[in-house]
Amino acid sequence: MATEIRVPTLGESVTEATVATWFKKPGDAVAVDEMLCELETDKVTVEVPSPAAGTLGEIIAAEGETVGVDALLATLAEGDGAGAAEAPAKSETPTAAASGGSQSVDVMVPTLGESVTEATVSSWFKKTGDSVTQDEMLCELETDKVSVEVPAPASGILGEILAAEGATVEAGGKLAVISSGNGAVAPSEPGGPDVAASKAPDSAAAGKGRDVEDAPSAKKMMAEKGLSSDQVTGTGRDGRVMKEDVQKALTSPTPPAAAPAPAAPRGPVAAEDAGREERVKMTRLRQTIARRLKDAQNTAAMLTTYNEVDMSATMALRKEYKELFEKKHGVKLGFMSFFTKACAHALKEVPEVNAEIDGTDVVYKNFVHMGIAVGTPNGLVVPVVRNADQMSFAEIEKKINELGARGRDGKLSMAEMQGGTFTISNGGVYGSLMSSPILNPPQSGILGMHKIQERPMVVNGEIVIRPMMYLALSYDHRIVDGKGAVTFLVRVKEALEDPRRLLMDL
Template structure:
C-alpha cells in the first residue's frame, strides 16, 4: 500500500513553504526517517523525513514549487510492493506526461499557482523568458513575489511562449492567467535532435540550463548585477546568494577611476544626478516587513528608558571561574547567562514587563520564556529559551550555544521561535553604543545590550576607568508604568554590579 509524504506543520503563522531540494529521485530506495527533501519558509529550513522504508514512487511537488501545510509531496511504496503500481493507478503521473507526449498540438495557459490559504495575490517579479522563445516542460518561466515568499512558475508543457499577459510589476490574483504557450513543441524537439551534437550541448556550455538559486536571482536584481557578472560556486555553476554577495564586495573594493579622483568639485546638477540614480520597486516581502514594524510602533505605546551598568564585577567573576566552568560543564561562560538571570530576577519584582495585552485583559505569565535575538546570514532570528527561570547558568549557556549554532545553519524550527514572553537583544556584538530596540509583539518589554566600553567614572570621589555598558529597556506604556520600567532596569543593573544578589535573591 502506497504511503503519502505530506508537508509537516510549519508553525502557527506559517501556511506555506517552497520545495528547495529533493535528495532522492523516483525509483530510489529510502530508509525510515531518511531525509527526502528540504522545504524553505520565511525564516527556517524544514527537512522532511521518510515515514516508511520503501521506494520513492513519484514526486508530486517539484523543486521550486510552493506548497501549503499538509500538501502532498510524494508517494512511497513499501519495499515489497515497489513497481507494482501501474500507470492506470497513477492518473496524476499519466496526466503529467500527456502534454509532453502530445507534442504541443494546442496552446496551454500558464496560470498563477496556489499561493497559500491566506495569500490571494502576488506581483510578477521577473520573466526569465520572452514572448516567442521556446520553452521546455518544467523550465522556469517567471518568478512571483507574495507577502512572504518568492514563487517560481514552471512551464506546464513544452512549446513556444506565444504571449505574456501579466508583465513585470503587475499584480495577479491566485488562479489568474500569466501567459500562453502555443504549439511548436513537437516541431522544436525533433529539430533540436537532428542538429549537430555541438548545437545540442551549447545551452549546457553556456550555463543557461542551470537554474540559479531564487535568493541569488533576487539579490542580483536588487544589486543591478547581470548573470555574467557573477561566478557561480554551486552545482554545475549554479549561482548562490553568497556568490552575489562576493561579487558586490569585489565591486565595492575595486579602485575608483583616476579621472573621478581628479574631478574638480562642482555644484550638484539634479538632472545629471537623476540619470545616475536607480529606482527599484520594493519587494512585497520588504513592504510587509516595513508595514509590520510600523504596525508594532502604532499599536503599542512604546517608550524606552536607559541606564548604564558597571561590568567590573561580572567580568571579574567570569575571569575567575571561566576555566573551571568550561571544564565541568563543557561550555564557555559568557555574559548572556548573567543578563538572562538578572532579567528573570527583575521580572519577578515587576511582572507587568513579562505580561501581554489580550483585548481588554492583561495576561500575566508565571514563567519566563526568554527570546535571545541572534544575527544570522539570512537575517535576525529570535530563538526562545523556555522556562529560563528554572535553569542554571550552565543550562542557559548550553542552550544559547546550541540554538545559536542551529540559527546560523538555518536549522531552527518555527516552534523554537514562538511563545517568548521577554526578549534580550545584544547590539553590542556589532559595536552599537546606544540604541532603542523595537518591541516584539505581543511582548511588553525588550532589553537592549550594548558595547562594553572603558569610561572614566567617579568612584568614591575619585576618577577611575571602568568597563561600562549602556542598557535600554523598550516597553509598552499601556501596561508598564514609568516607575515599573525604571525599577526593572535598576534591578538588572544592581544584579550585574553585585552578582551575589542573584544568589541571595535580593
C-alpha cells in the same frame, strides 16, 4: 493488520480537542502521512496524519465530538489486501498500489506548526529519476519562521516533482511521487498524476460552491460576537471558517481585502543604474520579520528608557571562575547567563514588564520564558529559554548555546520560538554602542545589550577607566509606566554591578 489512530499530544496544558473535519471516510485508501482528520483545541488546529498506508476502517470519533489525549479516533487496515480491496473502487487514487510489483508513494508537506498553513519550496536535494532511500532528505521548505526538511517516506525512484523550487505549498499538499518496489511507476489513473492534479482545482471549486460546515468553536465565537460566516474569510478545508479566522476578523480594523494593498512606487532609476541592480525576492522569514516589527510599532505605545552599567564586577567574577566553570559544566561562562538571571530577578519586582495585554485584560505571567534574539544567515529569530527564572547559570548557558546553534542551522522548531514573556537582544556582539530595540509582540518589554567600552568615569571624586555598557529597555507604555520601566532597568544595573545581590535575592 489493524492500526489504531489516536489523538496526538495537543500541547502544554491542553487535554481535549474537538474533531473538526474528517478528510477521509471509511473504506478510503490512504497513504502514510496523508492527513486523515483535523482536531481543534482552544488554541490551535492539529492535523492527524496516517501512521501507515492502508484502508481507513471504522471512524470512532465523528465530526463535532470532543476527544481527550490518546483517545481512539479510528482504525486503519494495513497491508496489500486492504489496498487491493479498495483498488477497483478507487481507481482514480494515484497513491494506490500499481502493477508490476511497484507502488507509488506520495511525498507530502508535513505539519508546519501552530498557525502555519503554507510554505515555500526553497531547495530540492534530488531530481526526477534519482534513487532515494527512506528518510533521506528530499527537499527543504521555508515557512514564515523556520526551515523544514522533508524526508523520503520510502525507498525507490523519485518520480514526478509536483512543486518546483519557489512554489508555495499548503500543509498536507503533495510535493512529489516516489516509485517504490521492483517495477516501474504505473499510475493507476489514465493520464498519470498530472490529470489527477488538474482535477484538484475543480474539486476545490466545487467545495466552495456547496455548503461548508464551519468549525464548532468558530460558530460559537461568531454567535457571541454577532458575526456571520460571510463576514469572515475561512482558511480551513474548502473555505471552512476556523476559530483563528474569526479572531483575525475581530482584530482587523477593516474586512480582509482580496489582494494586498499596492506598495508605494519606487523612485525613478537612471537607465545606466538599472542594469547594475539586482532584484532578489524577500524570503518568507524576512517578510514576517518586517511585518511583525511594523505591527509592533503600529500597535504598542512603545517607549525606550536608557541606563549604563559598570561591568567591572561581572567581568572580574567571570574571569575568576570561567575555567573552573567550563571544567565542571562543559560549557563556557558567558555574559548572557548574568543578564538572563538579572532580568528574571528584576521581572519579579516589576511584573508588568513580564505581562501582556489581551483585549481589555492584563495577563501577568508567574514564570519567565526568556527570548534570546539570535542573528542567522536568513534573519533574526528569537528562540525561548523556558522557565529561565528557575535555571542555574550552567543550565542557561547550555540552553542558549543549543538554541543558538539550532537557530543558525535553521533547525529550530515552532515550539522553540513560541511563548516568550520577555526578550534580550545583544547588539553589542556586532559592535553596537546604542540602539532602541523593537518589541516582540505580544511581549511588553525587551532589553537591548550593547558593546562594552572603556570610558572615563568619576568614582568617589576620582576619574577612573571602567568597562561600561549602555542598556536600553523598550516597553509598552500602555501597560508599563515610566516608574516601572526605570525601576526594572536600575535593578538589572544593580545586579550586574554587584552579582552577589542575585545570591541574596536583593
